[in-house]
Amino acid sequence: MADRALLPPLPDAFSDRLTTARSYATWLLAHGVQRRLLTRAAARGDLIARLSVDPQVVADPFATYEQLRARGPLSDNGLVHGTVDHAVCNEVLRSDAFNTGGGHAELPVPLRRLLHRLLDPAALGPIDPPSMLVVDPPVHTHYRKQVARAFTARKVGRLADRVEVVAERLLDELAGTDEFDLVERYASLLPVAVIADLLGVSEADHGLLLELGNRAAVTLDPALTWRQYRTADTALRDMHRWFADHVASLRREPGDDLISQLATDTGPDALDEVALHQVGLLVLGAGFETTVNLIGNAVVLLDAHPDQLAWLLADDERWPGAVEEVLRHQSPVQVTLRAANTDVEVAGHTLRSGSGVLLFLGGANRDPAVFTDPAAFDVARPNAGEHLAFSAGVHFCLGASLARLETAVALRVLYRRHPQLRLAGAPARRRTRVLRGFEQLPVTTRAHSSVG
């Protein structure tokens, strides 16, 4: 093979153009074609397509989930199947007959393969292989084993005090400020501080990570426009460059954190450099891009249900149950995707090998067959924990116990300090479609200034 160092370097402008051309081809395959098909189908009123690309439906998908449910446990729009049925979602997520489709289960298998060849390792996102989210056993089992040791119940339990200290500190910093943006000043900062600790990231980098994470979060969504894709692609490239520096510095001075362990492993199980990036960046991003939404969603729901907030304030032990109900009612991850890896029968439909199924977790969590009066928010609901907000099966969220702990502590500490906390203006939703949460959440800690 030719030694690349012997070849004359490409002029910058030419190499930039090549990168852009590769990004464009990747976008076209991963998003562009699908966007056109889904937008047309949505215009015809197709429910699955509207749930994927219609901004109004995405902002409030619950009525559309019910329309889809009325059509039966599994629907097929000719492009992809979709379900809001709790039993079907659970079955598919746990079944060996389905896999992740390499992150693009909606594409025909040959296109998926082509896309995987095109992907640029310098810009891989959370649903590009070899991200843990989109690799299947046995590779997935191997990665998961490497990471799971940092998230055992015992290790997470030991973090409780640390989470509380960070929460108190953030609220101390707000002393004297009785109106602030809860997302900016609290809900986003707490998870990033906790996951950064676990991954050996210094406090100086928290702001940069939040900014890059916010720009890249849209890459979980289907059918992006070229402009959305470009913005996220740039953020991902910046993130990979930052992570390469981070790994290099941990290799020089390893700490007691997960990335130091993975980066200095020289044994037979060691991850190669691309896998190290994908695993590390996934855990990092998942660690702060999701819990922020759970905390924000909880505050908005409790603002609308002051009687339930009063009930929670009477007993600290009630917060974990409330967190389960928020996860169920306003699931921070609304949808995931699987592909049949063989011809398989599901809910009376025969799915051909390669067929994609959209699993609307947020709809499954409103299934009346499992949850009584599912649209009602009830922090004392006895079976709220049966939700699928953290998925199920081999990809069940690795950070579930951490997210539960962080959110219960975040809410308990927040409302203990500010029992009068109310919204101080209309919250602004994030525009992401897979992730459901708020970008801005103005609150006041003064009594009786709630906006209806």
Ligand code: HEM
């Ligand atoms: C409210 C907070 C969170 C929610 C709702 C959530 C949700 C999810 C869901 C639905 C999946 C599986 C997707 C699928 O099956 O296709 C998942 C996977 C994952 N989550 Fe979370 N997550 C949260 C917080 C966290 C945190 C705090 C961490 C980090 C420590 C984390 C790390 C991961 C990882 C590494 C995976 C991939 C697991 C695998 O593929 O084996 N998550 N999460």
